[in-house]
Amino acid sequence: xxxxxxxxxxxxxxxxxxxxxxxxxxxxxxxxxxxxxxxxxxxxxxxxxxxxxxxxxxxxxxxxxxxxxxxxxxxxxxxxxxxxxxxxxxxxxxxxxxxxxxxxxxxxxxxxxxxxxxxxxxxxxxxxxxxxxxxxxxxxxxxxxxxxxxxxxxxxxxxxxxxxxxxxxxxxxxxxxxxxxxxxxxxxxxxxxxxxxxxxxxxxxxxxxxxxxxxxxxxxxxxxxxxxxxxxxxxxxxxx
Numbered sequence: 001x002x003x004x005x006x007x008x009x010x011x012x013x014x015x016x017x018x019x020x021x022x023x024x025x026x027x028x029x030x031x032x033x034x035x036x037x038x039x040x041x042x043x044x045x046x047x048x049x050x051x052x053x054x055x056x057x058x059x060x061x062x063x064x065x066x067x068x069x070x071x072x073x074x075x076x077x078x079x080x081x082x083x084x085x086x087x088x089x090x091x092x093x094x095x096x097x098x099x100x101x102x103x104x105x106x107x108x109x110x111x112x113x114x115x116x117x118x119x120x121x122x123x124x125x126x127x128x129x130x131x132x133x134x135x136x137x138x139x140x141x142x143x144x145x146x147x148x149x150x151x152x153x154x155x156x157x158x159x160x161x162x163x164x165x166x167x168x169x170x171x172x173x174x175x176x177x178x179x180x181x182x183x184x185x186x187x188x189x190x191x192x193x194x195x196x197x198x199x200x201x202x203x204x205x206x207x208x209x210x211x212x213x214x215x216x217x218x219x220x221x222x223x224x225x226x227x228x229x230x231x232x233x234x235x236x237x238x239x240x
Contacts (some may be wrong), residue, residue: 071171136166
């Protein structure tokens with residue numbers, strides 16, 4: 001090999017290239033860790049409404065590692081998203097020494113079963129809510145469907161000026177509503193929107209004018225419905 005100039009020249013060039021890369025890496029490593037690039041600020045795009053600012057400060061203090069160039073944005077994002085009331089977060093670098101945090105908060109729509117809340121996207125999350133909310137009851141994974149039907153039923157009931165305070169979806173996919181006046185509507189599994197539409201159409205001319213208030217209406221009949229006065233306890237019967 002030593003008597004082959006071309007081979008020696010190629011070897012020298014390769015060693016020079018490796019040495020240059022090592023020098024550049026060392027210089028870059030030195031520059032990126034200069035104190036001038038230490039993180040000095042975390043800026044929120046919008047002031048939090050429900051998220052506790054003390055918990056945000058704790059994340060900044062305890063979870064952020066590295067400087068402007070070396071901080072792990074994905075890890076930082078996940079740390080913020082673990083906070084109560086936080087739905088989604090994006091984190092961006094803002095040269096030369098700060099981070100910008102865009103934080104989307106959950107907007108609570110209802111309570112979910114015995115624990116948890118449902119947001120306006122039909123997603124279940126865990127947090128404490130002080131305001132009065134309707135209650136959703138359903139099987140795991142059904143929150144999005146219950147949310148959609150809650151909106152549809154609410155639109156149908158708008159002419160009666162009644163709101164849904166509780167909506168239930170049974171394991172057999174039967175729907176039940178409780179209205180703001182305490183009335184329970186049993187819709188069952190088949191064509192619940194059509195059954196509710198029938199109720200809305202006749203309510204002003206029949207049930208609303210009754211001498212005693214109705215507390216339970218069974219709409220699971222093909223040609224009508226059954227209305228019951230206070231004191232009636234509905235039996236667990238047909239689910240159709």
